[in-house]
Structure formats: structure tokens, C-alpha cells
Amino acid sequence: MSVGECYQKQTESDLSLIKSRCNYPSPPQRNSIAFWQLLLGLDNWQIKTIRISEMQVIDDHYGDIPGHEFVGVTIDNAIRCATIYHTRSIFEDDIIHELLHVRFQDWTEEEVVNSTNKLQKLDNPKSYIAELKPIYTFK
Numbered sequence: 001m002s003v004g005e006c007y008q009k010q011t012e013s014d015l016s017l018i019k020s021r022c023n024y025p026s027p028p029q030r031n032s033i034a035f036w037q038l039l040l041g042l043d044n045w046q047i048k049t050i051r052i053s054e055m056q057v058i059d060d061h062y063g064d065i066p067g068h069e070f071v072g073v074t075i076d077n078a079i080r081c082a083t084i085y086h087t088r089s090i091f092e093d094d095i096i097h098e099l100l101h102v103r104f105q106d107w108t109e110e111e112v113v114n115s116t117n118k119l120q121k122l123d124n125p126k127s128y129i130a131e132l133k134p135i136y137t138f139k
């Protein structure tokens with residue numbers, strides 16, 4: 001998987017450099033990402049967002065023709081960097097969805113969708129997250 005500049009090999013001591021090079025999204029997106037990052041235990045991750053053109057997106061479901069709305073995430077576990085690519089503005093449900101992909105990397109799309117829906121409605125998402133069993137565990 002290619003995640004641009006975050007894909008470069010870095011040592012632990014270089015992580016602060018990556019941080020300064022990452023393209024941070026502007027608030028309130030940034031606040032929402034920080035909020036869910038913390039809740040999901042991803043606070044030691046770099047989360048970038050990159051806006052792309054619909055013409056850069058090819059979807060199998062539409063016969064490989066470019067020009068589709070897209071929100072997706074690429075994950076680099078080695079340097080704990082995730083990049084959300086999006087062709088449209090992203091909202092809180094997109095952020096929850098993509099961060100769930102990062103936190104629970106073995107989950108199916110359906111599991112991520114179901115948990116996103118639940119988390120959005122909960123007054124206390126923290127206790128719900130605490131009960132989720134991560135299949136993927138961090139070192």
C-alpha cells in the first residue's frame with residue numbers, strides 16, 4: 001500500500017519529523033479526528049487526510065471507469081500512520097468509520113459499518129469501545 005510521504009522508512013526518533021510533515025486537516029475535522037483517535041486508542045498514530053479528485057478513483061463496481069465519490073484509508077503499521085483519502089468533504093461518520101478500519105484491521109466492512117452506526121448514537125461511546133475485542137493488537 002502506498003501512503004505517500006508517510007511510507008518512507010523512519011526510525012522511532014524520526015517520528016517527530018513525520019509529525020511536522022503530515023498534512024493536518026483543519027478544524028473542526030481535526031477536532032473530530034483527535035476525539036475519536038483518543039477514544040479508539042490511536043493517539044500515538046498520525047492521521048492525515050488528503051483530498052483527491054474523483055477522476056483518481058476507479059471503482060470495480062462501475063466497470064473501471066474513473067470519476068466516483070470515494071472515502072478510504074491506507075494504513076502503515078510500521079510507522080503508525082493512516083491516510084484518509086476523500087473526494088468530498090468528510091464528516092464525523094466518515095472519521096469514525098475510517099478510524100475503526102485502522103483500529104480493528106481484521107474487521108469486515110459490515111462490522112465497521114455496524115459499529116460506526118452504533119458509536120454515533122451512543123452517549124458514552126467509551127464504554128462500548130472498551131468492550132470491543134480487537135483482533136489486531138498493537139505491539
Ligand SMILES: [Zn+2]
Pocket residue numbers: 097101109112
Ligand atoms: Zn470501510
